Amino acid sequence: MNRGTVIAIVVGVTIATGFVIWMVRNFNSHNYFWYETYRPSSDQPYGLSYTVDLLEHFQDEKPEWIRKDLITALEQTQAPNYLFIGEKPLYTDEMADALIAYISKGNHAMIAANEFPVTLMGKLFNDGTEAGNVLPPFNEADWYQDTNTGTAILNSYHDKYFDLYFRYPGLPKDRFRFSYRVRDQKESHSWRYFQTDTGGLQVAAHDDRHYPSMLDLTIGNGHLYLFCNPVLLTNIYAVDSNKIPFFNIMFSHLEQGGTLLDEYSKIPPSQQAGDPEFNSPLRFILSQPSLRSAWYMLLAGAFLFVLFRGRREQQVIPLAEPNVNRSLEFAMTVGRMHYLRGDHLHLVQQQMRLWRSFVKDKYQLVAGEDQELFISKLSMKSQVPESAIRDILDTYKSFKDRLSLKEKEMTDFYTKTRTFYKSCQ
DSSP: HHHHHHHHHHHHHHHHHHHHHHHHHHHTTTTTSOOOOOOOTSTTTTTHHHHHHHHHHHHTTEEEEEEEEEHHHHHHHHOOEEEESOOOOOOOHHHHHHHHHHHHTTTEEEESEEEEEEEHHHBBBBBSSGGSSSSSSOOOGEEEEOOOOOOOEEEEEEEEEEEEEEOTTTTTTOOOOEEOTTEEEEEEEEEEESSSSOOOEEEEEETOOOOOOEEEEEEEEEEEEEEEEEHHHHHHHHHGGHHHHHHHHHHSSSSSSOEEOOOOOSSSSOOOOSGGGGHHHHHHHHSSSSHHHHHHOOOOOOOOHHTTTTEEEEEOOOOOOOOOHHHHHHHHHHHHHHHHHTTTHHHHHHHHHHHHHHHHHHOOOOSSSSSHHHHHHHHHHOOOHHHHHHHHHHHHHHHTTTTTHHHHHHHHHHHHHHHHHHHHH
């Protein structure tokens, strides 16, 4: 066993040990998930189990769950209240019509959501149709339609704290302060609101910026309450004794006699067949402490397998010798062969071709019939005297009808071209 293998094993064991210790400390029965689930059976900070207990205590009877079909439940129930708490209710047109008809009979409904479906908002506020004459026109700046999800998204701002005031006559004007927590830290949260211009609608509650947070809408003989910060109704605030007056005021909007708790509308219409509590296997696994621990141990084992056994195992590949640049040796060999042949005229011709190619590439000039014009332009661009350029051309012209050259004539010509290369700009 070589040194590299030993180091890899030590590092792997250290990582595995640290992961197990971290998992034992963080994934036991006292661990909390700090994200908004709005699940009525969840005792996590942003679940609803304690909120449901408060509602049951307030009304002295257990709520009636809607898990199968909202329309049938609204038509058959004797309960005078409807309550939705979640991210957004996914109403179809038929479900929105059934809810409006239920409220119009004299019942009460409260929808606490971050987003409201256009299928409902379009029917509540005057959109030019018979179904849209329930309420006066609403300020379009209050919400805009998300064409992908079909929801009406409210305006919002970020802050660590949220202050709420109720505006009903006779109620105390005390401030209810809330803060959004993740573990032991208070973090900034997106607090939603309706615009101040609510078209004459009844504002039930507002924040410290005087933005409406809750609207009281009269529909027929009943009332619909729209509350745009549902996170305030979750467990983390329901277990706070200082927030009990807030929950009492919120639930006082509902009549005695039972409440319909809507879980069915939290599911997309394409999945509205079954219990929403278990529509995700992974969500169920993570909700159980023992299964959650097993799941993370499985992930840790897979990670360690990929880290150690997943490495490519093969014999050591020998290092290849680096390539050697022999271009200079080749050039010297070719030059030596030309020199030994004694063909000085051929070497001068090669030098002239290289010189013309150099001038063409660098200065975009080609020698033509008008030699004087060529010399003038080349001298201007290269900053080489015209006499030196003319000397090169005249010398080469004198060799044109020669059959051979002496070595000294060849070296003199080479010296002239070499001088041009060194002095040109």
